[in-house]
Amino acid sequence: MFAKKEKRIKYLGFNDFWFMVIGIIILSFVTDYLFSKSFFRLPIIEAIISWSVSLFFTICNWVIIRKVIILLRKKYTKFEDIGKRLVLLFLAIVGTVILVDFIGNKILTLIFKKNYNAQSFSKVLLPVIIISTMTMAIYEAIYYYVRLKKSIREEEQAKQAMVQAELDTLKNQAQPHFLFNTLNTLRDIIDQNSKEDAKEFVDKLSNVYRFILESGNANLTTLRQELKFAQSYIHIQSERFGKNLKANWDIPERALDRMIVPMSLQLLLENAIKHNVVSKAKPLAIHIEVANDCLVVTNKIQPKSTQIPSTKVGLKNIEKRYRLISGKSILIENDKNKFRISIPLLKPSDQKKHHEHTHN
Incomplete structure (x- = not known):
C-alpha cells in the first residue's frame, strides 16, 4: 500500500499518499452521511462508531481497487491499452464493492455480535460503486495526463533529435564543399604562382579551418565571428584573383552581435565567385550590407561561358539550415542583371525549441 x-x-x-488519506476520510464521511446520517441522529460516541464502519469499508474498497489499478498498469503498459484497462477496472470496482460489502458485513457481525445484513444493491451498493468509480477516475485522469505529457515530450525530443541530426549532416556537407573549392583554388595557385605563394595560401587556409572547427558544434554564430571567417575567405580568394575580386563591406556595429548560420556568408561569397567571371576585363564586386534585419549579398551577374560542375550544396544548404533552426527563409532575387540573396539576422530567441511548441 505505502510503497516507495x-x-x-x-x-x-x-x-498519492495524501490524496489517499484525505480522500478516504472525506469519502467515509460522505457515505456515512448518505446512508446513516450518524452525526445528525446519534450521540457522538455512537456516531463515531457508526462512522468507523463507513471508514472501514472505504479503506478496504480504496486499497483493493488501488492495488488493481497498479496491477492493470503493470500488465497493460501501452498507451493504446487505456480502453481495455478502463473496462477491466470498472468490472474490478463492481466486484470489489460487492465482495467487500459481503465479507465486511460478516466480519462486523462476528465482532459486534450484531446482525449487519447486506442491504439492497440499489440502496447501498450502486451509490458506492458510482462514488468509487468517480474517485478512481481521478487516478486515471491524472495518469492519462502524465502519460500524454510524457508521450508528447518524447515525441518532441525525437523530432528535435532528428532535426539536430539533419543539421549536423548539413554542416558536414558544407565543410567538404568548402574544402573541395579551396583545394581547386590551391591547385590554380600552384599552377600560376610560386611555391611561396602556395605556402602562404595554405597557412591562411589553416586559420580559416580553425574557425570551422571552433564553430562546428554550434547551430548559430555571431555575425562578428562570421565576418572574420568571410573576410579571411575573401583574402584567400584574392591570392587567386588579385584586384579583380573586390568585396565591399557595409556592416553597422549594431548588427555585429546578431546571429547567423555558420559558414552561410562564406557560402554566398563562394557561390558568387564560382558562377561569375572574375577577370581584369570583368572584375567582380560583391556588396555585403545589412538591410531590413537581413544580411544582403549582391553581385552583378557575369555568367561564365563554361560553367564548372556544381555540387548543389550552397544555397540549398543555407535554406535548409535556416528553416530547421529558426523557421525563417532566405530570399533570392535575380533580375538578370544583379543577383541578390538576403539571409535573416537572428536573435538567440529565434532558434526553434520544439518542446515549447507542444500543444496538449
Whole structure:
C-alpha cells in the first residue's frame, strides 16, 4: 500500500499518499452521511462508531481497487491499452464493492455480535460503486495526463533529435564543399604562382579551418565571428584573383552581435565567385550590407561561358539550415542583371525549441 515514492509515481503518475488519506476520510464521511446520517441522529460516541464502519469499508474498497489499478498498469503498459484497462477496472470496482460489502458485513457481525445484513444493491451498493468509480477516475485522469505529457515530450525530443541530426549532416556537407573549392583554388595557385605563394595560401587556409572547427558544434554564430571567417575567405580568394575580386563591406556595429548560420556568408561569397567571371576585363564586386534585419549579398551577374560542375550544396544548404533552426527563409532575387540573396539576422530567441511548441 505505502510503497516507495518512486514506485507510486511510476504506476500512479503522482505521489498519492495524501490524496489517499484525505480522500478516504472525506469519502467515509460522505457515505456515512448518505446512508446513516450518524452525526445528525446519534450521540457522538455512537456516531463515531457508526462512522468507523463507513471508514472501514472505504479503506478496504480504496486499497483493493488501488492495488488493481497498479496491477492493470503493470500488465497493460501501452498507451493504446487505456480502453481495455478502463473496462477491466470498472468490472474490478463492481466486484470489489460487492465482495467487500459481503465479507465486511460478516466480519462486523462476528465482532459486534450484531446482525449487519447486506442491504439492497440499489440502496447501498450502486451509490458506492458510482462514488468509487468517480474517485478512481481521478487516478486515471491524472495518469492519462502524465502519460500524454510524457508521450508528447518524447515525441518532441525525437523530432528535435532528428532535426539536430539533419543539421549536423548539413554542416558536414558544407565543410567538404568548402574544402573541395579551396583545394581547386590551391591547385590554380600552384599552377600560376610560386611555391611561396602556395605556402602562404595554405597557412591562411589553416586559420580559416580553425574557425570551422571552433564553430562546428554550434547551430548559430555571431555575425562578428562570421565576418572574420568571410573576410579571411575573401583574402584567400584574392591570392587567386588579385584586384579583380573586390568585396565591399557595409556592416553597422549594431548588427555585429546578431546571429547567423555558420559558414552561410562564406557560402554566398563562394557561390558568387564560382558562377561569375572574375577577370581584369570583368572584375567582380560583391556588396555585403545589412538591410531590413537581413544580411544582403549582391553581385552583378557575369555568367561564365563554361560553367564548372556544381555540387548543389550552397544555397540549398543555407535554406535548409535556416528553416530547421529558426523557421525563417532566405530570399533570392535575380533580375538578370544583379543577383541578390538576403539571409535573416537572428536573435538567440529565434532558434526553434520544439518542446515549447507542444500543444496538449
